[in-house]
Amino acid sequence: MDRPLEFQKQSKNSIERERDPRNQPFSANTIAKHSRIHDATKVHSVCPYCAVGCSQLIYVKGGKIIDIEGNPDSPINEGTLCPKGANTFQLSVNPHRVKQVMYRAPYSDRWEPRDLEWAMERIAQLTKEAREEGFVEERDGNIINNMPNVVSLGGATMDNEENYLIKKLFNGGLGMVAIENQARI
Amino acid sequence: MPGLGTSFGRGAATTFQEDLQNSDCILIMGSNMAEAHPVGFRFVMKARENGAKIMHVDPHFSRTSAMCNEYVPIRTGTDIAFLGGIIHYILENDRWFKEYVLAYTNAATIINGDYTDAEELGGVFNGLQREERRYDQKVAAWNYAGEPKQPKNQTDQAIKAQSFSERLGHLENPVPPQDPTLQDPMCVFQILKRHYARYLAEKVAEICGCSQQQFLSVAESLCANSGRERTSAIVYAVGWTQHTTGVQIIRAAGIVQLLLGNMGRPGGGIMAMRGHASIQGSTDIPTLYDILPGYIPQPATMRDHGTLKDYLKQEEVSTGYWANLPKFMVSLLKAWYGEAAKKENDHGFGWVPRIDANYSQLPAFLRMAQGKVKGLFLFGQNPAAGAPNAKLNRKALMQLDWLVVRDWFEIESASFWYKGPEKPDPKAIKTEIFFLPAASNAEKDGSFTNTQRLLQWHDKAVDPPGDCRSDAWFVFQLGKRLKKLYAESQQKRDQGLLNLTWDYDHDRMQELPDGSLSKIIGEPDMEKILKEINGYTVKEGKHVAGFSELKDDGSTACGCWIYSGVFPEPGRNRARSRKRDAQNPTSPDWGFAWPHNRRMMYNRASADPEGKPWSERKKYMWWDEAAKRWTGVDTPDFEPDKPPSYRATNESRGMDAISGDAPFIMKPDGRAWLFAPMGTKDGPLPTHYEPMESPVPNLLYPEQASPLAEVFKDDLNQLAMAMDPEYPIVGTTYRLTEHYLSGPMSRFNSWLNELQPEMFVELSPELAQQRGITHGGWMVIWNKRAAIEARAMVTGRVQSLTVNGRTLHQIGIPFHWGFAGETVGSMANDLTSMVADPNVSMHEAKAFTCNVRAGRVGDADVADKFSAWPTRAKSPDTPESDQPEGQAI
Amino acid sequence: MAESPTTTYYDIPLLKRPLWRWEIAWYFFLEGISSGTYLLGVIAELLDRERNQELVQAARYASIAAILPCPPLLIADLGRPERFAHMLRVFKPSSPMNFGAWALTAYSGPVALLAGSQMAADKSRLLPSQVRSVLKHVPERLTGVAGVPAALAMMAYPGVLLSTTSIPVWSRTRVLGALFACSSFSAAAAVLSFVLHYRDADDRLLRKLRKVELLASGAEGVALAGYLLTSGGGAKPLISGRYAKHVFIGAVVGGILLPALIGGKGKRRGLFAAALTIAGSFALKWAVVHAGRDSADDAAGSHEAALPNESATGWKSKYRVSGT
């Protein structure tokens, strides 16, 4: 068992000499290295996945998101993220992402790209038609004022302000009652 | 969350995640926290490293179990038996926290003499109308002695009950008759004792399938770590809520925590771990059918809601904080209808639609499947794969005239018409579908409310690409178009829409953080919306500082009273405040927690009745006699200057009805409810029922399953009879760290897909051997609703249980797969059924019966092309040397 | 069962497969012949230029012919061929590959000059007359001697390069370098003997060369035995693996035993024996280079080769591991 010691003596200095950066063949590119975000715009965000509420930092350069990571200042995640949170970048920058309005006509077997304006107008029209047809003002003396024939589902993954607009327009404005999301209990 | 609302007053997590590290003992039950909430779990790990005992009671040995000091396997759906056993243990061994229980709960309160407990009636309470699946309150007599049997604001079965009115109940006498000696046979304490007398350790073991020792060790650990000096916390998630008895499971946990004196104290409380970024927010500002923002009841035809006056008369709770309902309601109407909301027209109350039936998700989709719905708006939700009985949901989508899908990727709910297990024929499907690409959260401003009621703002980093738009943009623009379409209308029914205040346009082009101008036209100014939510004075348009400033005379407007105070003055968006306070562990300036930035609710209970901390170790809030006010590390969840000595009388109303030693200020008697005289439809005390589908008889009562559970009849929604020999295996679903829900936010992401690339099912070596299933091979899981296939993960982590003397097998089914995305697989939710909790219509996905065999069901769907790299584009404006190493030179 | 075997982790390899394939096997084979023939040529020249004329001439041509394909082979093997010159960016004796790169560079000069002057002497049409007239003046003995260290290095480093890795089949032994050197030398001797037999060279020279052949093959045999013995379990892929036949039938029987038996009795048998030796040497190098992949794939073997010994103690020793 004395050989290890011997090894140590013999190699210690030579190792340290070798490890000294001055004896290492750095390339110009290596010496120039920096993190790509050191000069990027930092934006505060919140993880869109679960309800833990991890604070995130989005780094932007040239109008593009180049990195998303945890925010060290947050008392909740203190800079950490889970695999999904660490993956947030791939939600925005993703080849699978649909970037164009797609329309499927009744009984059609294909998607067709359509103009956003056109789609919005068509959806408004359909909503109005449905409302004209389904709206109930009153039933046996009771005020009802609702339209049960159009349903809205979603909200738990959206912003409070968006939920507010949905409830306000669909319920307070149009009289839709079947407005739901996962948030049961 | 009525389970919590009925017990304590508000339906939300009672504490905040960071506080878990102060616990001496944490019981994780009905939650796979390490996998579903890894970052929240860091505080559990901190507690563990501080020496706390961490226990996991769960049907499935997960990564959470691996981290705990103790893991107890139980049969899914037997939680009430287990918790009831703990309640029994606490009472039997006199381990309850006397001063706390006497002062802060309704233990001493006397119940109406006509009340008969499930103990006597074979598992049901008196007043059961079996065929109508409801309890007749007039007969039931759950109420306090001296109160009318039927409380004025308790609704008919048809309406789900998330509103505060419903949850809080109503008392004529805020100081009900009590027996401080707890001897009266009709006092809550005695009723509790009798009700749980039969929840003996051996019974618990028999029902749950764990050993007596395992059960006793959990019960003892909780008791040993509660009291003046120590506190225990309970963590749960949808493992509790997704049952036909979900609300009562949470009630049972509430009873345990109240008896042990853990509520409103550091390291204590009940931490509800919610699943989505803003699922709490979407309940507070509800995209739910039965409530208006701030848990105000949606007007309903089953109640006397003709005029605003009638409505308020019926829904107001005259004692406790909910006496302020008129201010909140009128302010909401002002926020919605602005100028048009006048005293003369009931502030437009008539325009608010009434509910005349159960419009919650399950019945709504059932009606859809029956062709009774024309259109559906889908915002970031995926019923075709993610909803209970997904198969029935896919059928429902095919019956629609039109469907608007707002998402990032072409999810199952957008491709159901040409893909999926049923191999649909597009030519036969009429549904007209609009896929409107959505903006990611990085591409819009807005606030999320996390699992601890904390509002946090996210700033818009960049414009969304192409046609992608925020949901706010979509609703805002749709509203503008509809207002235009109805502009000419004189009809009464359209006035609500026409009068709806709807001006959220940016005053000038929005500037992005990098200094460039946004190119999106018509994006609403989210802070204008937040201002409306926060509330403002109608005349000056001045932000209100908090809900205490709201009026019922129409002089204030407020979109959601519980959020009031989040935006107290221009330029001070507290959801956007990101200051961390090194001194204060509650970090009061990091985001904004409702109500009124209270991080821990009911924190008055962290001090004893005299207002002194229970112990130095567990000091949190206390009464400062000198300053004559409540003080501590948090905002008091109490009137800041109400002395502990203050006493209410039966004549007092509003907050005056809350005594100085009554910490649960939302409750009409200021006390937490061990026994719920009202607020839960299926009984005042949690009672063990088997899941709707169960291979085991109810070993405690003749009553097999919840008599009130909602059942939805449909050919595609058949249930197996109890103890059906065809389906001897118990199935439960759960989440994996690497994926999210049914996959829309994870199965289009190669970095996550590579970590869990295939649908699998976890089963025990014993069951695998019995059925000739080999590890890594294919297996089929089927029941009355569907047959699905998966790869077999045969692992020693899953073990058979001995229940009622018989060997019982449970299998674990991750629910992340579907037929769209980079990885595809069968949908666990094709197996789950549409049956629901009577209180909230939450479905029962966590317990169902099934059977398994080796093999496949046949042609699986094809995955979208695998995209190995999110982008190969180099970072803009970045020199070669600084490019990501994966792409360097 | 989703449980891992106790000795390995789901039998997943501990090591990564070496990337080297046929290019490197060929390179080691050819550069070995080149350096071997070069050395023999220089020795013969120093001993007696006149008498060993044929041998010297054959050696000079063989050494250049064998070395010419080498740079392309090396470059083809790189992941980034255009960056082959980076090899000479540093001088780094700790890296046998770097050492070899420099050796090859240093070697290329003398070998080219000697071959050139030989061509000049032979009035080869391949060279323009001016070049020939220049090359006439090459100081042959001096150049030859100058190239000897580089040639020795070329002969010595390939085996050392392989054994300075973590691949058990290469790295458990200290004699792989010697084995390759011997193999190269015998192959080189065989090449020369083949040429001289073919050109019906003077018998005396052939007999001498035959002795050299036997010596080298003998040495190769001894080194091979030493290699297999000192490699312990590491040699598994060569002893029982799919490359066992290369080693035993190819190298031992074909490359060493047969030539020893049949050689030295006439032209045809001489040619045949030489060819066998060359083939044997190639089989050996091919087998050893390719066995590296099988060795890396053997998870249990790799862990076994990394068990503690007195010079490599590992880290577990410091704490007692209880249970499992």
Place this chain on the structure above:
Amino acid sequence: MSNVLEVFARPEPPPAKQEMGFFTDTSLCIGCKACEVACKQWNQLPADGLEWTGHSYDNTVMLSDTTWRHVAFVEQFDSKGAGRWLMMSDVCKHCRQAPCQEACPTGSIIYNEFGNVYVQQDICNGCGYCVAACPFGVLDRNEEDGRAHKCTLCYDRQKDDMEPACAKACPTDSILFGPISEMKQHAEKRVEQLHARGETDAYIYGAERAGEYSELNSIFLLKDKPQAYNLPEAPRRPAAHMKKSYAFSFGAAIFLGAMSALLLSGDE
């Protein structure tokens, strides 16, 4: 042409800084794989396949040119269901005397100013020597770009005083980053703490020299044999015996040369 020559230039290297490294404490690992994704996100590494292995929850299998963090899952349960589930996040060991660095013929692999082993992508020519040299099977050559890749210990981030992506993301601080001296002290304390708690199977891997093998600048707290996590129990340093090998092979060459000189000389 200029940048072809550039690589031969020898610009002034940065001065040595404090040696930094990882301490991966498997007793705190919840197996969430945040380290894997955070690494891929920061370094923009591609996913490498969608194959389900059935090896517990490990579908990553091993470190590679495109996977620089890998979480291993070891299930140890008896027929009663009693047992444990070990999880461990593996990474490049950043050996203080690194076989890959010693082997690298181009000087592409260097010890940088933070004492980490770093592959300079503008230099590497894909010779593959480091792949065979690494006793931990860390390095591999990327078939797309023909170069060797491995964990850089987020050299680019360290340059701007940021911690590596994996350590930053780790929710339970199972992955710690800091001056290696502090990491070692911390590790020592942690082991004592665990032993005191009765977890006597805990020990540190790589903190000190192990005979011929150097210390690691990425150390681990393990709870089972190294083999259980697919780590070598006692790695060898390839170059440790290089001189000896050279001696033998030069010896053989010279011996054969000398002998053949004898045999060729004189008349028989």
